[in-house]
Amino acid sequence: MGQQFRTSSSGQIDRGRILSFTFDGKPYQGYEGDTLASALLANGVRLVGRSFKYHRPRGIQTAGSEEPNAIVELRTGPRKEPNTRATTIELFDGLVANSQNRWPSLSFDIMSINNLFSPLLSAGFYYKTFMWPPSFWTNVYEHVIRRAAGLGKASTEPDPDFYEQCHEHCDVLVVGAGPAGLSAALAAARAEARVILVDEHPRLGGSLNDENYSINGKAGSEWVDEIHAQLEEMDNVRVFTRTTLFGYYDHNVVAAIEKVSDHMPVPHQGHPRQRMWTFYPGRVVIATGATERPLVFGNNDMPGVMLASAARAYVNRYGVKPGRRAVIATNNNDAYRTAIDLHHAGINITAVVDSRIQPDAALVEELESLSIRLLTGSTVGSAEGHQQVSYVQIVTTQGDTLDPERIDCDLVACSGGWNPNVHLHSQSGAKPVYDDSILSFVPGKSRQSEVSVGAANGSFSLQDCLAQGVSAGTQAARQTGFKSRKMAVARADNEGDYAIEALWISPTPYNKNYKQFVDQQNDVKASDVVLASQEGFDSVELLKRYTTQGMATDQGKTSNVNALALLACQRGEPLPEVGITTFRPPYVPVAMGVFAGHTVGYDFMPVRRTAIHDWNTKQGAVFIEAGLWLRARYYPQQPGDTMNDCYIRETEATRNNVAIVDVTSLGKIDIQGPDAAEFLNRLYINNWLKLPVGKVRYGAMLREDGMVFDDGTTSRLEENHFFMTTTTANAASVLAHMEQYHQIEWPELDVVFCSVTEQWTGIAVAGPNSRKLLEQVIDIDISNEAFPFMSVGECMMNNIPARLFRISFSGELAYEINVPADYGEQAWLELLEADEELEVSVYGTEALGTMRIEKGHVAGSELDGRTTAQDLGLEGMANRAKHFIGKHNSERPLLVGEGRLQVVGLKSLEPERNLRIGAHLVDPSVKLETVSQSQGHVTATTYSPQLGCGIALGLLRDGASRHGEQIEAVFPLDDETLKVEVCHPVFIDPEGELVRA
């Protein structure tokens, strides 16, 4: 039972290894070495999908990655993969595949009614039809169109497999392991160049696997095995099978996808599903072969219509008869080999139909000797049948269409000629040129270090492929610095010449309207090309976008040249005048997962942890991401503690007693040199030259456009030694900024600096009892007289070397202590345990934020890149008598005039209600309808335990002069309005008495 379409012998399949699989739920069997397509054909399954737009029945048209029709959903569950080409899926035991884009079933598809309405669905249909009303664009049309013109459905479950990304360098990269590629790889390898050979198939050989060629008196496959064995023995060669080079990028960098595990039910333990390779070759030899193009005739999309080369491949490589009675239709010599190979495999060739009046005499003779009927000057006008071909109607190329001969068949193997695979050449930036002798495009002038050989170069003779391969491989080795050795070219034993005459479209029987498909995956017909041209979309780029020609997942591999030729006919110009579209990566569809590689989930980005992290974790701290850092946000003390409970408790403990917080993530930059002070003086708006040693200063720096860039404290540790802190968010960009100005603009300054963020653990000690606490552990006098506000000094904290800064972010009496990071946790613990009576506690970033709002310190949400020092209330620090970055542009009239958004404090006037970040600040007499009515916005909010109400910072138009006004904070998304009072941004201790106590 089953596999009734197998040949009796032949093929590269292992008939001893039977594999079971299902298609649309029905069980079938195939052999090891099959593709899903060959196994389906072996079982007589011809109908495998429905077309994109008209839902027409479709079958298997090719035997490779150019397949436009046989697109299926592969596997089930989390590994389900839509839109895979049955022709490239290696069969494995237990494979499950389903047809897609049909409902309720493949043979009865309701949406095939589109086929009857096709006059409405011509080129530009979507643009013309779904225009009005605009409110329907996303709400109605998109849903309907997506449902009707769908491809397969992706799995919504997480991908259980992983992907790898690797890099490899080589001298010569050979793409494609056919006769040309193998010759090139061997020649380059013998010259001792480092060679990488990639091929998308599981087995090397390329077209030699599909054909009956013999080389050096041996079967082609035997020659392939010999060369492969030689390559495997050489240390300087790496061979990648199941690897498709999909992108050719700038600077001769190329990318390939290796399908490590797709030929297995699941990857081996620890193996990736796919691997992305980035290759850095000295020179690339492109031996990617050629792709046959179909003939354009009526119903040429019907199951049973196949490329002539594909029919040959199924017979020769897979031992499958793609039909029982075949008509071969061609405009060139090549398809005669299909007739001969299929005949020998026991398929009844009912006719060879050649559009040419006088085909090659030797071929005519050969057909005669096999008693195969030949019709010249004729072609297939239409294929007929229900869901698959049962006969064709033959018309003459002279236009005699009124008396078409009917020939019964179940297979039409057609050839419209061959297109060299110039995709990679084109991707490399080069422009393919038209070659009239093969009626197609061949590689033009190289722009990068690449050369095309063999069929990819438009040379379709096997002997030429072998010779060009050797020559290109030898030259590539020489060009990358190796002494080349002479290598003999293998001898092709049997082949004929390639000759072709143009036939771009067939006359239709009785001159009736037939659907003659050009792009079968996107359902673009010859008439669509004509219509697009008539409507003025007559350049290749416009045609492509208007008709979607070549824009499906196959990127028009089989259809582009036919479409260009039809456009040329329509314009009445020769084909080269029409031009060619640019090929872009990827050559084949590539899973998104392989681009993500390992950077998913936990590995999405690095995590930075402070020395206190483990302690925080043990305490049950809730963390928040600050850049790459994980910072403790708040510390729940008992089950049910909310964030509000925690930060209010932590804030109160700080304001009433003493508490410590981990501030390690602040950027720290050590700056040294005789010109260090001058350097700072130019970076910051304030003065640094006269800052005494042992003092800290709060500074702000601008960008060159006058906006505030960053702020922080910088300390003078010694005459020529400063220590800068930056915000957590800008730590990296401040360092880059400093390097830019030091290296490019002010190389005369004798100063060096580097980031020491990770070398120090920073702990802020805040609260009225902070001095009392520190006096227990610090070995220097920190009385207010000896160590006043904004002092810095080196000291010992118990046995730990430390730097102590008297600075305050909370507004309380406070210090910041820095210890070498390795002592971070120890210092933290010693502070907590230093004084049992004090009950030292900890606080997180939430309480830190509350206290900074209460104190009116600006931070990231106010430093939004659009605010000036004046807007932020920092202008008083600026010394405009000196020069600093951003000085000139910060003085532009619009930045200093009226109407600026300026930082203000905001108090909720409604008890129990807090402000919301992002709320608009609006005059109470105005109902907010447009953004222009908004006078500013809320940037940071909190509940203030100190004030007992909701407070916020905001940016308000001319806010500095509006303290005391009552306005509204409006949040239109939730239709909320809150009455607020504008006030000075410093809510507590505006004179700063606490910090100086």
Next chain:
Amino acid sequence: MLRIDCPWCGVRNEDEFSYGGDATVERPTDYASQDDWYHYVYTRQNPAGPHREYWHHVNGCRAWLVVERDTVTHEIFSTAPASPNLPDPDGRTR
């Protein structure tokens, strides 16, 4: 993928670098007019062809480089340190 030949580190992938803008514009002197400063920040040529640009080897040696690059073909003609104080390790001239 651009491959940039850092004078110190050798040929490296573009993703080790960050683009630093037009290297042909000169920062005005401290005493230049506000107009000059405005144009320095906001006016840029966008040539199609050879161009000089700053690149920062931010995930490498952290040198700022002047790279001569064709903005159409991406061909890179030269790479040199932006700072005259950083000696070119190969003795190449700027």
